[in-house]
Amino acid sequence: MADPTYTPPAVWTHDAENGGRFAAINRPTAGAREDKDLPVGEHDFQLYSLATPNGVKATIMFEELLEAGHSDAEYDAWTVNISDGSQFTSGFVDVNPNSKIPALLDSSGDQPVRIFESGAILLHLAEKFGAFLPTDHTRAEVLSWLFWQIGSAPFIGGGFGHFYAYAPEKYEYPINRYAMETKRLFDVADQRLAQSEYLGGKDYTIADIATFPWLAPFVFGTIYNEAKTFLSIDEYEHVGRWVRQLADRPGVRRGRIVNKAWGDEDEQMLERHSAADFEGKKF
Structure with a gap:
């Protein structure tokens, strides 16, 4: 059976009642909705993310760098709950004006650098550490x-x-x-x-x-x-x-559970600050 037809109006308007599962957070506007700072740990790299497919890209990258011996790739990872709108706090919007995870603050240089969009994060880290990105014709x-x-x-x-x-x-x-x-x-x-x-x-x-x-x-x-x-x-x-x-790669196994906020407790890791955080975890 064909779907019912829909005739778009001359001018679209936002209907807050017609957003399905994400109706509470989806709006056609950008910017902060709440004034709140982000937590900051001791490492040069501060990652704000969630273990969605896009978020896992960044945590796998960090864990693969550490697995490859890049000890200066140690990072703090903080969970951003996108279901309750945490991505719209002022602190997060300062790092990513698009209010999407993952977002990264790199303070390893003379000036802090923000990087948002998962592909940009991977490319930034690959170039910074000279890893997982060839320099030849490939x-x-x-x-x-x-x-x-x-x-x-x-x-x-x-x-x-x-x-x-x-x-x-x-x-x-x-x-x-x-x-x-x-x-x-x-x-x-x-x-x-x-x-x-x-x-x-x-x-x-x-x-x-x-x-x-x-x-x-x-x-x-x-x-x-x-x-x-x-x-x-x-x-x-x-x-x-x-x-x-x-x-089967150790870095992938670890990276997949960082910032995971669902499933069995031994598969969750809301925050990650050192390799010791994986003790007792199933990955």
């Missing part, structure tokens, strides 16, 4: 896959995930539209990974770190209800191989 390939992921995420999350799992009503057209695009993106990755061990080539890079948190939950069946079955994710065997390979 650099362009890695950056291409990094920005492929950044551009693809809204179709998967705000597109498929929203209409399939979160929208207050289920409509056939948007679900079909974004299911098709999500499967196409999986096929892009699957064909690439049939040719190459990693997205950027023979080495593990920030392209893999960026993409893993979005594709892995589909492979493991832990995102958007029954999405794994609905999208026949097991068809993408090369993506599955790559996901399981990366999931």
Whole structure:
């Protein structure tokens, strides 16, 4: 059956009653809604995030840097609860005017630097530490896959995930539209990974770190209800191989639970300030 038709008005207006699960926080305006400072720890890097696919990119990057021996990559990670609007406090908006996680303050230089958007954080840290980003002719390939992921995420999350799992009503057209695009993106990755061990080539890079948190939950069946079955994710065997390979990396295992505020208590980590915080945790 076709969806009911909707005729847009001449001028759109915000209806606070028609926002579904996120109605309490979604508004068509930017800026701070509450005057509140952010917590600050002892390390040069202060990360404000949540263990969503975009947030996990940053924590995996930090844990991979530490695993690789970059001891000066120690960081403090603070949970920002995006469900209660913590991303709209004045302190967070000062770091990220777009009010999205993750956001990073880097005080390792002469002047503090703010970095927002997950891809920018990965690129900043890769260049700062000279890690997970090649400097030879393969650099362009890695950056291409990094920005492929950044551009693809809204179709998967705000597109498929929203209409399939979160929208207050289920409509056939948007679900079909974004299911098709999500499967196409999986096929892009699957064909690439049939040719190459990693997205950027023979080495593990920030392209893999960026993409893993979005594709892995589909492979493991832990995102958007029954999405794994609905999208026949097991068809993408090369993506599955790559996901399981990366999931075994110690840095990935640790990074996936930092700023996690749900699940069993031994899988949660609201704050992370040192390696000792992982003691007793399941990761």
